[in-house]
Amino acid sequence: MSAAMAASTYAFETFSPDYSAQLTLDVASRSERDLTSENIGVITVFNQDGQPVITHSVDQLALPSDLSTPLHTNVLQIPYGEQSALIYQDLNLDGRKDFALQQGWYSCYGGPSFSIYLAGEDGSFSYNEAYSALASQYCGMFKVDAQQRALFTMTKSGCCWHKFDVYRAETQAPVLAESTVVIPVGMTFARYTRTTYSDGKNPSTALFYLMDDFAPPDDTPQTVLTFRLQKSPEKQVVVYISDERVDYALINADTQRVEFSAELAANRLLDWQSDEHKQDSGPIFLEQSARFVYRPQALSFQFGKTRYTIVDEPQRVGVDVQQGQQSFFLRGDVTSRNGSLTRLKQATVSNLKFN
Structure with missing residues (x-):
């Protein structure tokens, strides 16, 4: 040739x-x-x-x-x-x-x-x-953000481990500024473990988010009841069923960040020092289950010495929190209510008792 x-x-x-x-x-x-x-x-x-x-x-x-x-x-x-x-x-x-x-x-x-x-x-x-x-x-190629003077990268392993790194753009070499590892927790949550790099210190924090957008269609959580808190309307109470278990979560409605979940608490995943929380190599399975009790217009569960009762009455919604001899009521906005606890009567769940 x-x-x-x-x-x-x-x-x-x-x-x-x-x-x-x-x-x-x-x-x-x-x-x-x-x-x-x-x-x-x-x-x-x-x-x-x-x-x-x-x-x-x-x-x-x-x-x-x-x-x-x-x-x-x-x-x-x-x-x-x-x-x-x-x-x-x-x-x-x-x-x-x-x-x-x-x-x-x-x-x-x-x-x-x-x-x-x-x-x-x-x-x-x-x-x-x-x-x-x-x-x-x-x-693939990294993304350049001129406004933030930052470079964004992503890598993954299979379906269940993603890592997002942010670099500062310097003239001859990029400098790692932040790293975030995302893994699924159960069928419902994604945990974001974020590490920042500055002056030789690498502090880490972990945040949980609802991840129903990432779940396979058959595993998408089934919403039972949602409402926003009256004094903090950005916070939303969510009662849902996932993987044949009922759960209660308090989330930021705008960001989907999870501030509390009965299932996460039962598995010690809200404790940053727990061994379960240190896992970053792959998905975390929720082996322990929170136990719920249903009675008309109310759903209760115990976490430590605190008892939570989600109230779903015609003219009143909210969360009653009982800590020993003290109690307070997180009043919900009735107009924001979507769904009803009565949906639990037809549900097949393994961690729910009817009274």
Whole structure:
């Protein structure tokens, strides 16, 4: 095969008045099946004078089936959408646009990986190892937020472990500022363990959120009763059934953050020092179950020395809290009520007793 026949050249669409780019594909390496399989070649970036300023080797590249039009540029649908082989934008937020050029499919789950070429003051471009690591060791390309001066990355393991890292954009190397690990807890919750990095200190906090959006359709919690608290309308009481168990949760209605849950409390997951709370490698199963007692217009459970009773009367809703000889009533907004405790009469649950 002659040299002329051994390579094919494809232009990238216009992305800058100062630069152009082309992909030279080694035809001999192309799969005989189609053009979307693995390919080997070189991406070359040219200046206005037609001189190459970057010559970048490509190990693997997926090409569109239609090569009659120029190759796309600056497509960045994070995390799982299309990401073009050439991205031209300010990646380290120093005021100069840089290049991210796809090098292969080496990020998580065979996603696209990129090499980063940072622009210098003299107009040259230099490969940067630290930024390239950020664009190849996570799931695809990182996201740049100029307003926050931050870079956002994501990686995952299977269905049930996600990690989101936030980096500060510095000129030559990104600096890790925050890391958040998200894992499912039971069928209903997601736990966000957030670690911040500053001055050699790495404090961690954990927050729980309802995760019905992430649950498979058959596992989506069944709502029994919800209402907002009268004096704190942003707080919402939720009684629901999940995995054939009833639970009570107090959440922030706007953010879905869980402030308290009977099921989480029964499994010591609200205790930051517990062994269960330190697990971050995968899903946590709720092995213990809170015990509830139903009587007409009321649902009760015990946590430690405190007894909670959710009241659902025609003219009154709320939570009656009894601590020893002291008690107080968290009054709910009747107009915000949705559902009824009577739904529990037809439910099949394992942790509910009828009086």
